[in-house]
Amino acid sequence: MPGGGKPPLRVILCSPRGFCAGVVRAIDSVERALAIHGAPVYVRHEIVHNRYVVDSLKAKGAIFVEELDEIPETDAPVVFSAHGVPKSVPEDARVRNFITLDATCPLVTKVHREAEIHFRRGREIVLIGHAGHPEVVGTMGQLPEGAITLIQTIEEAQTFIPRDAGNLAFVTQTTLSVSDTSEIVAVLRARFPAIVGPHKEDICYATTNRQEAVKLVAPLVDAMVVVGAPNSSNSQRLKEVAERAGCGYAVLVQRAADIDWTRLDGITSLGVTAGASAPEVLVEEVLDAFAQRYELHVETMAATEENMFFPLPRPLRTSEAAE
Structure with missing residues (x-):
């Protein structure tokens, strides 16, 4: 800032935030398939809803398609995204003799x-x-x-x-x-009093944990930045949860370049979180952008500790053990 120091800004990082175990497993599945089979590896639908992640995997040799009919006859593996697929998709893949890897979140x-x-x-x-x-x-x-x-x-x-x-x-x-x-x-x-539900609600642990962290932080800050993609359901929900929890201004951004600084004039405190498919490097990018304009005082507020892990799909585990 010309004419003096930067204004102070208290930044509260929500914890947990960002990648969940299912997303880590899905991304690792594509990277492991590339390491074993070489490029290309085909992926049906965005492996996770994050443009940065998809572009990074494209650069390594992944080819993303929406439907299997976009894939030529090939010996290259075809990965199903973390979101899961209708039963017709693996059936179509079997008919075409594709090697398939199912990265659906468990x-x-x-x-x-x-x-x-x-x-x-x-x-x-x-x-x-x-x-x-x-x-x-x-x-x-x-x-x-x-x-x-x-x-x-x-x-x-x-x-x-x-x-x-x-x-x-x-x-x-x-x-x-x-x-x-x-x-x-x-x-x-x-x-319908007789309706049967799951023993435990199907909302995933990562969705719940990220929302709980936002609920803790949102009432304490002037604004909340959620790092995530607009087509990411869990990221959109984080923005809504922040607004409901009392935050005056909550915004979903994919990258630091998306921030509308005019909406943030005069803030003295900021919450930052990330959807389950957003990498931490993008959170750091957003913090760097704020650090250019403010003197940051960063702290973390945790709702819970996460230690969930999902193993890779079996064919990728077998190949790893064989090396």
């Missing part, structure tokens, strides 16, 4: 298994989630058309008419807001 796979069990037991299934999200498309695609009804809002929960009110079950998208989901579940339980 917590998403758990939801798929729950839905299959309910279906085998003859229950009509409600999925609480957002239409068009790859995870929702993948979950609904585990079962025949019509077996799962998507409910996105409290209003839809209030007007939903099941085939048999006494034979219902629900599952949820893992990256939703805990409060949003609980409100919809409460409506369903009130209307």
Whole structure:
């Protein structure tokens, strides 16, 4: 700043933030496949919802496609993204004799298994989630058309008419807001007391933990920056949670270049977090941008400790052991 020192800014880093175990596993799966097989490695859909991560993997030899029909005949491996895929996708891959590696997050796979069990037991299934999200498309695609009804809002929960009110079950998208989901579940339980839910809600541990950290920090700061992609469901929810928890201004940015500095005039305190698919290097980039304008006093506020780990898909583990 011309004419004097920089103004002070108290920065509270939310902990945990950024990569979760499922994202680490998915990215490592692509990198491990590249190391074993060489380039190219094909990836169906963005491996995780973060442009920086996708571009980094492209530079190493990964080729991203939306559908398998974009892939030529090849001996190169094809990786399924962390969000999961409909059953038709691995079937199509088998028909074309592709080598496939499933990087679906184990917590998403758990939801798929729950839905299959309910279906085998003859229950009509409600999925609480957002239409068009790859995870929702993948979950609904585990079962025949019509077996799962998507409910996105409290209003839809209030007007939903099941085939048999006494034979219902629900599952949820893992990256939703805990409060949003609980409100919809409460409506369903009130209307259909016999509805069967998961033993533990399907909201993933990382989604819950990152939201809890934001709830701690948001009331203490003038503004909250969430580092993440606009198509990342868990990142969008972090921004909403910050606003609900009392933060006057919350913004989702992919990179430091996205920051609108005019909206931050006069702040003396700032919260910073990152969605589960955002790498820590982008958090550091954002902090560096603030450090050019402010004298930072950085502290961390932790909601919980995370030590979750998911092993790589089995074919990649076997190759590692053989080396």
